[in-house]
Amino acid sequence: MKYAIVASVSQTNFGEIAFKEGLESTIHKAKEMRFDGVELSVKSSGTLDVGKTKELLDSLDLVVPAIGSGQLYIDEGLSFADEDTKIRSKAVEKFKDLIDVAEAFDARIIIGFIAGNMKNYNSGSLDQKKEALKRICGCIQDSLEYGSRSVKVLIEPLHRFNTNIFNTIHDVISFIDLNFHDEEKARVGVLADTWHMNIEEASITQAVSDNYDRIKHVHFADSNRRAPGMGHFDFQEIISVLLKKRYEGFISFEMLPFPDPIRAAQAALKYSKAIEHRLTGR
Ligand code: LER
Ligand code: MN
Secondary structure, three states: OEEEEEEEOOOOOOOOOOEOOOHHHHHHHHHHOOOOEEEEEOOOHHHOOHHHHHHHHHHOOOEOOEEEOOHHHHOOOOOOOOOOHHHHHHHHHHHHHHHHHHHHHOOEEEEOHHHOOOOOOOOOOHHHHHHHHHHHHHHHHHHHHOOOOOOOEEEOOOOOOOOOOOOOHHHHHHHHHHHOOHHHHOOEEEEEEHHHHHHHOOOHHHHHHHHOOOEEEEEEOOOOOOOOOOOOOOHHHHHHHHHHOOOOOEEEEOOOOOOOHHHHHHHHHHHHHHHHHHHHOO
16 A cells, blocks of 8 residues: 655645645655655645655655645635636636646645535525536636646545535435536546545445445544544454555645654554554554
8 A cells, every 4th residue: 555644835724634834854754764755735825836846756756646625625725516606617727726736746636625614504405515516627628628637536425513505425426427527427436534434435345346446545544533542443454445445545644743843653553554554564
């Protein structure tokens, strides 16, 4: 399995990122800790030197599996579901800037928080949901048309306390299948995050094995969003099904920096690799 640590390239209110300061030193630490990659959470291309960062990562043989866009929602209140056209346009404009970053790193780009929420949602209103999904779809199609055909997006279901739109892997897959034609579909995958799945999925094994060919990226955090092993989520269950399905993507640790970023990252990697070793003998 390939493992990455999530790092923010600049200060953010997004709390569940272990590394938020000093990108260069974070990259060196990731290498020392024997990670295979670093997932970057980015607000704008202006917050990092893309060329220099890529050079450093290449020299250390580290991959950027994905670019996170959640800060556009958390820090700037932008989203694809917003009823206000101006906010949606701003969200797409800033997302396109992140697509440039993703292309430079040959990374996928995540649509998690940026999908947004339905405000004043009358729970169960299908019309309201249909309208919101239409707005999100428009923003994603606009983004897919931008840049080269190589950029791929990942839609991430979040639990109900974060969003009232996509909560399960099934929600995301139905949305993709209903709204995108084949060529677009090949560029839209699913991101499975254990912290969200722990609340929303009826069965982790079922959710992953039913949809393994659509899951292109995985986030790991325990039930309390600390490092795997610090809560009560069953990581053996998910690692076992990922191995069985020959998952080839990355697992990124997106978790609280508890007790501190380094110890969280070390504990996460050690715990996950130990399970893998137990299951495979490797
Ligand atoms: C937020 O809880 C999360 O999991 C992020 O990956 C969303 O962008
Ligand atoms: Mn996540």
